Amino acid sequence: MRKSAINKLNDKDLQLRYYLGGLKLISDGKKQLCHYWTCDIDCSCSAVLDDERNVEVKKFINKHNITNERFIKLSYCFLIGAVMKYKGMYSPLFIELEKVIEPFHFPHEKYGEIPDNDFREKELENIVNELSVKEYCSKYQLDVTDFITLAKMSINYQLRRLQVAKNPDDVFSNELYDIINNHGLYVPREYIKEYRKEYKKHQGVTQLLIEARTAQKNYLELLKKLQEKDSILATEMISKELSELGFNSKKYIKKLISKNDK
DSSP: OBHHHHHTOSOHHHHHHHHHHHHTTOOOSSSOOSOGGGOOSOOBOOOOOSSHHHHHHHHHHHHTTOOHHHHHHHHHHHHTTOOOOBTTBOOHHHHHHHHHHGGGTOOOOOTTOOOOOOTTHHHHHTTTTSHHHHHHHHHHTOOHHHHHHHHHHHHTTOSOOOSSOOOTTOOHHHHHHHHHHHTTOOOOHHHHHHHHHHHTTSTTTHHHHHHHHHHHHHHHHHHHHHHHHOHHHHHHHHHHHHHHTTOOOHHHHHHHHHHHHO
8 A cells, every 4th residue: 555545544553554564664775775654755565464463562552642653653763773772771661662563573774873972861850850741751651761762862853753644643742842842952953963973072071062162153253243343352352361261471362363363
């Protein structure tokens, strides 16, 4: 059955079997070049058998109060390596998910794998006892490590969108987004990419390093504008700040300023 027809099915049990069938077509980078549920082409897939494996999937869906669409999205993230870890381990939700999908023998690829990092972990740990987080975990039968893992994935842009039917009942990621956004924990994609790049090199000080670079860039842009309007005032500011950093030699400052003026 073609993807467009699958998404229009009223029989949700049959639709789930086709959703699962599409996961068998995850790219291996060789024979299969596209990821079925991320591809815009309206190609076909086969449904998985209606057997005990499918029963276990539905038990998982019912236990965690999620939609068929969310189950496929979480499974896809796991299969392509997009699931992040907390304290070096998978959270219980994804350990449970792995056991449920293992009998299907879906392809496992590293397409979505990124360098793990601790960005915003402390901030997330500080909000796990707040009412909004407790309600979210209660609704979806999650523990705090599940919440932190999912939040890390969202902050790192690792919760993937798929070409499955839009289900208005699937508010799982929207509710997660609201909690994170209300605490101001999101950053632009470019920022988090830079953080991940630096994390391996400077673990422990990465966030401070990235924030310092961002502030430095903004400061230099403002200082450049000031220098265009009042070069004497800009020079005085530079001299004062260099002095506070220990570079209080007038000769050094004069030489630095002269070099920048050329």
